[in-house]
Amino acid sequence: MLDVNGITRTYGEHRAVDNVTFDVPEGHMVGFVGANGAGKTTTMRMIMGVLAPDDGQVFWQGEPITPAARARFGYMPEERGLYPKQPVLDQLVFLARLHGVDAGAAKARATDLLERFGLGERTSEKVEKLSLGNQQRAQIIASVLGDPLALILDEPFSGLDPAAVDQMSELLREHTARGVPVLFSSHQLDLVDRLCDSIVVLHQGKVVARGTSRELRQAGPLRYRVVLGGDAGWVRAVSDVEVIDLDGNTAIFQPGDEQSAQRVLAEAVQRGTVSDFSPVIPTLSEIYREVSA
């Protein structure tokens, strides 16, 4: 398990990452979301040891993380790049060897993955000749070549078409299935919702929410939607109920507690037809907007 414990990093006056704590259990995929400048990249760099935290620590399997353990992590930085003028296979082998994989195994594995992602014909082409999407694929391949103990990926899906997103998420799932913890950041909230076991929301350097997608939704305020036969304007007058939205016969309201909601339902039944009465499950985007407001 990867355990991030209270890490902090300050640039001059600006506290980029403030006492951030979360964990990535074995075999879990954790989504890291937050606006630009929220501190995601800085946090990931500190996990990888590219930056040193001013305070706090990162633990791996319960112990403070060592350079040796980090060397076995797969990392895809936000500012990505490979040697533009070197053939793609050559540099994948080079990067795998830096992670301690021997040359023969590195070559076999890189070739396999390049073939799998449709780059089998282009292994000897220079990276600068590949399209941005294909460079991105090569970059993701680079991060998994060292048979990583954990994966730290900064925006791995940006710039990929939907088919490539599916290929790459499949690749990540293969890793979690083997028990590898995966942390990735993304702005594509639907994707995070679909792929991740849990989510960490960062806002202005602080963790403002974390948990499974279900936990986050349940933690959100309880809201109901009621659709009536006639005008719903009367809901405003019910005590301990705040109307969020009102549109003719439909009202979305936030009761103080479950009983207040039941009072609304009882009155609605008394007044006539009730065609719908249901709790409103917020989308992840709504939760995100709320916590980072």
Place this chain on the structure above:
Amino acid sequence: MSAAPTTEKIRPWAVVAGREIKVKLTDKNFIISTLFTLVLIAVIFAVQAFFASQASESKVAVVDDDGAAIVASAQVLVETDDADAVLEPVSVDSVEAGKTAVTEGEVDAVLFQEEGVWTLGADGFPATDVLGPIEATIQSQVLSTNATEAGTTLDALSAGSEVVTEDVSGADSDEQLVIFIAGLAFAVLFYIASLMFGMSIATSVIEEKQSRIVEIITAAIPTSQLLAGKVLGNTVLAFAQMVLLVGVSLIGITFSDYDTFLPMVTEPLLWYLPFFIVGFIALACIWAAAGAMGSRTEDLQTTTMPLTLTLVGLFLLALNLDGTAASIASYFPVMSTFMMPLRILEGDVTWWQPLLALLITIGFSWLTIRLGARIYRRGLLQTQGKLGFKEALSGS
């Protein structure tokens, strides 16, 4: 959790060095420039050997036995200077026929006597290797005849008139030439290698920064390993190229008239090798630091400028030093790389002097490696703009 995929012992610096070498050896520009230099050296030696093997052979047309005798005597003079040289008399019927033979290129000159005056006719001014010996022969014959007529001898007449020359430096001029050329070669080879491969280190550092691959690499291996790999890879390349050039030159020398000087060059050359390596490494980390201080290839010109200027300055200074100043300079780091082997060649050092100079350079390298590594680490992840020297040295 999957098993470790490897049985290979991780030596990241070796992997990095291997990549540096491989990239360079597959770089067309590098291959072409190295081959071009080798061809240039080979051509220089071939041209030199060609002219050396050209024995001078001149034909002189003569109209009578007197002329033939003079040419024959001149031949004896010529032979004492160059055993292969030939001055051959060719008999012609008349002066006119001789002149025609000259203009038609059949002979190099025509020798005849008219009204007691010897004339050497040629197409233009006679070649010195023809005129010289013939003139000397005629002078001594005429003087000898005149002396006999005056009742004395040529020896008695010329006694005490000879001026003997002496080189008071005690060295012969060929040896001076060899020392001059070897000194220049030591300096130029080091200067070019450290500039060329130093620039290539700086470029490869900035390329890693610009493409941001540096973040992946430094997450996988320590910065010091990356730096060590780069420096060692380029040192191996620079050294190999230097050995190749020197090797080809030495082979060239064995075909030339200067092969007798080879034993004299051997000891300085053996000293030059360690000096070259240590001197190169002393600068390599600074080159890497200069690369790390910029963030785009265009920044290189500015960040490497102080280093380039220092190198040019040291090179020019070294060429213009002699005497005590040269002795002092031969202990000065980097300059000692070519100044000390030169002094060894001149033969005025004892065994501990080059050793001391080498130790000073090693100490200096230790400093530059630490300084360079510090700036390198500091600059590596700074991807916006250039890093000033003050900024580069402050902080961790």
